[in-house]
Amino acid sequence: MNEHLKDIFVATGCPSQQQLLDYVQGKLTPEEQHEVEMHLADCELCSEALDGLSAFNDKEKLPALVREMKWDLLKKLHKKYRKSRRPENFNIYIAVIVLAIIFLVLALFWGYHFYTQPK
Structure with a gap:
């Protein structure tokens, strides 16, 4: 300028x-x-x-x-x-973060479910 x-x-x-x-x-x-x-x-x-x-x-x-x-x-x-x-791919970043959180919650739930079941 x-x-x-x-x-x-x-x-x-x-x-x-x-x-x-x-x-x-x-x-x-x-x-x-x-x-x-x-x-x-x-x-x-x-x-x-x-x-x-x-x-x-x-x-x-x-x-x-x-x-x-x-x-x-x-x-x-x-x-x-x-x-x-705002970054150009801002919406993609948000989608990736949301998916990572969902997978983390599912993994924790699945791990807890198998850990607490009687053997």
């Missing part, structure tokens, strides 16, 4: 999520707004994020929607990670 892309969520020169939300909602000072606009001219990722945020009609609900989308994404990633940790 490209080392530069690996740290996509670390602190960068990009505006914070809150700054982008405030920009869309028109809550920034003129200086802050200018600073964000200067960054948007050079950063394609932030520009696309701003386009996505601007597409929402009800700007006051944006923080809650963004928080909900983050949690949904984290849940999906966690679920995908859990699935990917």
Whole structure:
């Protein structure tokens, strides 16, 4: 994996999520707004994020929607990670273990049955 892309969520020169939300909602000072606009001219990722945020009609609900989308994404990633940790032949391993337990129980039962019978 490209080392530069690996740290996509670390602190960068990009505006914070809150700054982008405030920009869309028109809550920034003129200086802050200018600073964000200067960054948007050079950063394609932030520009696309701003386009996505601007597409929402009800700007006051944006923080809650963004928080909900983050949690949904984290849940999906966690679920995908859990699935990917399972070995490919997981079901075969379970079947072999169950069969071994059944054979062990039968062998113990059979041995006990022959051992306790009168001679």
